[in-house]
Amino acid sequence: MSLKSEFHNASQLLAAAHSVTVIGHLRPDADAIGSVCATVLALRQMGLDAHGFVGQEDPMPENLLTIPGAAEVTMATTLPESDLYVVVDCGSIERTGAFQEALAQREARTIVVDHHATNPGFAKVNLLDIAAESTTTILYEWFDFLSVQITQEIAHGLYAGLLTDTACFRWGRPIMHDMAKELMEFGLDIRAISAELLDQTSVDDLRLVGQIISKIELHQAGPYTLAVLIADYDTINGRSKTVVEGLIEMVRAVDGADFGAVFKEYTPGEFTVSLRSAHLSVGHLAVHLGGGGHVPAAGYTARGSEFEALDTLISATVTLGESLQRSIPATS
Structure with missing residues (x-):
């Protein structure tokens, strides 16, 4: 089913709802909080009681x-009761954390908006686009379909996701620059946003x-260097x-590492393991290890x-071998 058809189906669910819970990932x-x-x-602008x-x-x-709006986002372990649930930037239902079991029982009242290549689609309506640079990219298109008027605050959230999920526009389709330009026209201070x-x-x-960083090591994993x-x-x-999560960007392009x-x-x-590569499908590797993500960026959980x-x-890298040698598209 096309994304525009799914936009229509999602809009029908919104039309039947009054209260909406919007959920980001663990x-x-x-991209999660901006989304x-x-x-x-956007939903409040449409007259819905959204949180x-x-x-x-x-x-x-x-x-x-x-x-x-980030200060209003509630960190909780109990899913509130709502007419509808919109799950954003969660590559799987497990990424909803403490809400996982309760949300699984509410599939018929759930919309998923996501760009992770490994997302199986776990909602009644799934707005999935694996070519999208960020979840906010999909939301920008959906908001246009819904005739939402972009404000400076909405633009800020959308830009935050686009900026960070492209690592400051280091990869993506030409359309990402068009989107950034359009969002900047709402008076965003992009220098301040980047700094923050x-x-x-x-x-x-x-x-x-x-x-x-002083403890960085290179390991051989079959034909690949890690x-x-x-x-x-x-x-x-x-x-x-924030600092710990940012470490992955420092090993993404280590000279001599695949x-x-x-x-x-x-x-x-x-x-919690983060994987990055400009040459290999670490998304495939993460799925093999019980996780998920994109071709060039993924993660999973390890114990021991x-x-x-x-x-x-x-061991997993050696096992998968040549199947990881999937080129990274210029549009990813």
């Missing part, structure tokens, strides 16, 4: 609070980065998650010791 990034906030504002939620107790990174989301740091944060950072629990517990991985031990014995978690990744 450990939210700027939640822009959608809440944003993330299914976890931990607070969101402070830099995301600069996105208009990507540049601001502290001396302590820089020391943390240096401490972790650049690895391990952010263990003792090092990152209580520290800035792909990069960052193991983040937020909970003892459990690692540092050695066991790394050995599992290396």
Whole structure:
């Protein structure tokens, strides 16, 4: 079914609703929070009682609070009752965190908006576009279909997702520049937005980065070379998650490495693993390991010791071998 047909189906669900819960993914990034906030504002403009939620107790990174409406997003473990649920930027229902089980029982009242290539479509209506640079890219098109009037606050949320999910426009289709130009016309201070989301740091944060980066290692995984950072629990517990999550960008293009991985031990014995590559399909690798994502950017969860978690990744890479050699399209 075409995306425009799905826009129509989603609009019918909206027309029958009064209250809407908008949900972003665990450990939210700027695309998740930008999508939640822009959608809440758009739906309120349409006269709906809309509110944003993330299914976890931990607070969101402070830099995301600069996105208009982010301070109103509720971090919770109980899904509120609503007429309709709009799930944004979640590549699978597991990414909704504490809401997963309750949301699965409400599939008939759920819309998913997402751009992850591994998303199976877990809602009544699925607005999926794997060519989209960000979830906010899809929302921008949907809002136009809904005749939503873009305001400076909505534009800010949409731009935040586009900026960060393209790593400052390092990859994507020509249309992403058109979208950025159109959003800038609503009076956005793009220099300030970039600084707030990507540049601001502290001396302590820089020391943390240096401490972790100094332990970077290269490992051979069959025919591929893997650049690895391990952010263990003792090092990152209580520290800035924004800084820790940003580490993957530092190993993305290490000279001589085919792909990069960052193991983040937020909970003892459990690692959130981020994968990036300009040459290999790390999305395929992440799916094999129980996760998901895009061709060049993906992630999964590993359990055990540092050695066991790394050995599992290396073994999976060897097993998949040449099947990972999927070229990265210029439009991804």
